[in-house]
Amino acid sequence: MEKKCNAKSKNRKKGNAEVVDDQDESLLNIDHDQISIEIDNLMEQSSNDNEKSNSTRVPNTVDTFVRIIESKIKAYNALKSGSRFGNMMNDDEYFIEAIRRLSKLKVVLSENTSSFDNINKILQQAMLLMEEEFRALLLDLNASYEPIAKGATLESNNEDEFPGYSEENVNLMSKIALIMIDTGYKYECCQVYGTIRKDELMEQLKRYEFEKLNVEDVHKSKWASLEPDITRWVKLTNHCSNVLFPAEKKLGETIFSHHFSGVFINLIRDITTSLIEYANAVAMEKPKGKRLFKFIDMYEAIRSLRAVIEDSLSSDVEPDESSTLKSEISSAGDNIGEAVVNMFYDLKSNIQSDSNKTTVSGGGVHPxxxxxxxxxxxxxxxxxxxxxxxxxxxxxxxxxxxxxxxxxxxxxxxxxxxxxxxxxxxxxxxxxxxxxxxxxxxxxxxxxxxxxxxxxxxxxxxxxxxxxxxxxxxxxxxxKSYQRETWTKLLQWLTQEGVQVNGKPSRKRLKERFKNFNAMFDEIHKTQSGWVVSDDQLLSEIRVSISAVVSPAYRSFVGRYKPQFEGTKSIDKYIKYQPEDIESMIETLFEEDFKFFEFKRLYNKKKLECPRPGTLFYRLVQFLPPLFGFENFDRKPKTKAKPNSN
Known part of the structure; x- marks a missing residue:
């Protein structure tokens, strides 16, 4: 880039030297500044007369001034477009001011004057020169045209490069635009700018496959294939709002100053309309709840787009131009917003109409x-x-x-x-x-x-x-309802009422009580160990509440009536569980591994023989002690890995 600028600088110096060489030799000894002063005096005099001069003759100063400008136009035209201005600032400033004076001179002189047609002709040549230079500078950019890799974040690409002009070129374009507008050639200047910058914006958007967002394809596509396109539309729209349009606005305001709003609207109109048409087409899709997030993304993107455009408008924009575009954007936003609301209604409707009669195993959280x-x-x-x-x-x-x-x-x-x-x-x-x-x-x-x-x-x-x-x-x-339905019924077998006969505990009735308690507790444990309580805090609260009700009642009942069975062979048959067993079994409720609890209890009480080595059950039990606190089986310790000699 530096070499390119140096080369351009050399060309400009060489070219500006040729400006002097190519000038009419008869003009070399003329004091250009004095001629400019005389032209200013002439215009001031005509202005004081408050009307155009009707004299067919004009001072020779005017013809000399026109010849000077014509000579400079020829010299500048001899240079390559895009390198005519920039290095000999004094000459450039004189030429620009001379064009401005010539434009004002045309206004104060009558069309009947001998120099009027010549002035008009030279002015047109000067504007053609300016227009060509303006176009060449606009085309001299370094913005990237490489396609964006799939999945890349749009906002992070090309943000520093776009629009792609050097500060020097921007300053030159600003001077050219200002003189063209002051001279009455605003339309030509804006047309050149709009055409080139619109093409550049489209090239930038093509890098993100903008042209593939086809409105006709929306209604033909299934949601699975439409969803990636919507994602690309959202990224594209946000890229326009966050990068392309603000950068374009900043560039235009630098070049055109307060004359840019109308140019900006015309510049982005087609792109914005295409984005809005696609959004309107998507909004017509059936409002299913699962599509909510994509539509909210679209709504946010449309709001950002509208904010950028509204911020870019000023009083010099025609009301019809701005109101039409804002109305189109607002309408698209309304369509998407209403679709979002309908998607929430669709979600509610699906909940209301859900008639699935399949129960969740173990009473867990329903899908x-x-x-x-x-x-x-x-x-x-x-x-x-x-x-x-x-x-x-x-x-x-x-x-x-x-x-x-x-x-x-x-x-x-x-x-x-x-x-x-x-x-x-x-x-x-x-x-x-x-x-x-x-x-x-x-x-x-x-x-x-x-x-x-x-x-x-x-x-x-x-x-x-x-x-x-x-x-x-x-x-x-x-x-509370669960506790009352399950555990309160179990406690009926642990009450003191009805146990005594003739003032003494009845062993027969005690046997029946213990037998019924064991059967009911086993059934509850077997059944509810397969149930689910997915929340850890809730699980802890349930177990604590069960233990607080069952454990003291069972401990008290056993402590009071266990002596009635001491010395008999049937004590383990009726007092099947110790109070500690009851508490431990309650802690295994609502767990999938509850079946191992009985094995642990019986093994530790030596009621179950160690599984025979070599069996599948033996290999399974090898892994139980660390998990469930079993006494260690006879197995070989793990061999430590040898350190790597390398």
Whole structure:
């Protein structure tokens, strides 16, 4: 780049030297500055007369001045476009000011004057020269045209290079644009700029496969193939808003000053229209809930695009031009925003119409609850402000749940979704015939909903602490119902009532009590060890509450009536579990590995022989001691690996 600039500089110096050589020799001895002063005096005199001079004769100074400009135009035209200005600043400044004087001179002179046609002709030649130089400078850029690698982040590519002009060239273009506009050639100047810069913008967008975003393909494509195109559209639109359009605006304002807004609108109109047409086509797609996030991305991209364009407009833009483009962008944003709302309604409709009668094994968290809660969690975490804006803008006030958080449309929508989930849960809980399992199912799912809300700061702030307290109370009530349905019934075999006959404990009745307790406890343990409590804190709370009820009652009952069986061979038959066993077995409830507990208990009590070496069961048990606290089996220690000699 440095070599290129040095070469250009040499060409300019050489070319500007030729400007002097090519001038008419009769003009070399003329004081150009004095001629300029005389022209200024002539224009001031004509201006004081408040009307054009009707004299057919003009001072010789005018003809001399025109010849000087004509001579310089010929000299500049002898040079290569793009290298005519820049190194002999005094000559360039004189030429530009001379063109400005010539333009003003044309205004004050009558068309009947002898020099008028010649002035007009030279002025046109000068503007043609300026236009060619302006075009050459616009085309002299170093912006990249290499395609962007697949998956690359658009905003990070080419940000420093675009628009790709040196500061020197920008300054020259600014001077040329200003003189062309002052001379009445604004249209020609803007047309050249708009044509070249529009082509450059399109070339930049082609690097990101902009041309592949075909509106006609939207309605033909399935969502799986349409989704990547939407992702590319979002990146392209954001790239225009964040990089291309701001850079183009900055360049244009530097070159055109306050004359640029109208040029900018014309420059970006076609690109913006293409982006908006694609968004409108996508908005017509069926509003399915799973498409929500892509549509919110589109809505945010459209809002950013509108903000950039509105920020770029000023009073010199025709109202129709700006209002039409803003109206098109707003309409597309409305279409996408309404689609987002409809997707939330689609989510609610799917929850309401869900009639799946398959129960979750062990009463765990239902897939629908897990999916929807994580769905709205992601939506709130990533798009809270945008969703709040959309719901305020496009949701009509209806019979929605009232939120604890005032003036939040998003919290209202979240509550309505959760209310539908809870209603769905109540229906699904009825599929469990076992009441205890039904309460476990409700506990798991209500707890899951509550924990998702509490673990997400945005959701907790939106829904409010009062809601969290109410749901915590609901979980506790299901917990109490489960305890009453399961363990309160078990405790009926441990009451003192009915044990004594004639004032003494009846061994027969005690045998029946212990026998029924063992049978019922075994059945509960066998059944509920296969159930699921997925939340660790809830699992701990349930086990603690069960132990607090069962363990003291059993310990007291055994301590009181165990002497009735001492000395008999049947003591282990009736007092099957020690109080410590009951406590340990409660700790294995709701675990998949509960079946190993009985093996551990019997083995440690020497009621079970060690498995024979070589059997599959023996190899399995080799790994149990570290996990379950078994006494070590006779096995060889692991051989330590030898250190690597290398």
């Amino acid at each position: 629908l609850i897990r999916y929807v809660m994580n769905y709205i969690k992601c939506a709130v975490e990533e798009y809270q402000k945008t969703l709040e804006h959309i719901f305020r803008q496009y949701v009509k006030v209806g019979n929605e749940p009232i939120s604890d958080v005032n003036n939040s449309s998003l919290s209202t929508q979240l509550l309505s979704v959760i209310d539908l989930l809870e209603a769905n849960l109540e229906t699904k809980s009825g599929l469990y015939k076992d009441l205890s399992l039904r309460y476990i199912f409700l506990m798991n799912n209500y707890r899951y909903i509550l924990q998702v809300v509490k673990s997400t700061n945005e959701m907790k702030q939106l829904i409010g602490d009062n809601w969290c307290l109410r749901k915590s109370s609901d979980v506790r009530n299901y917990h």
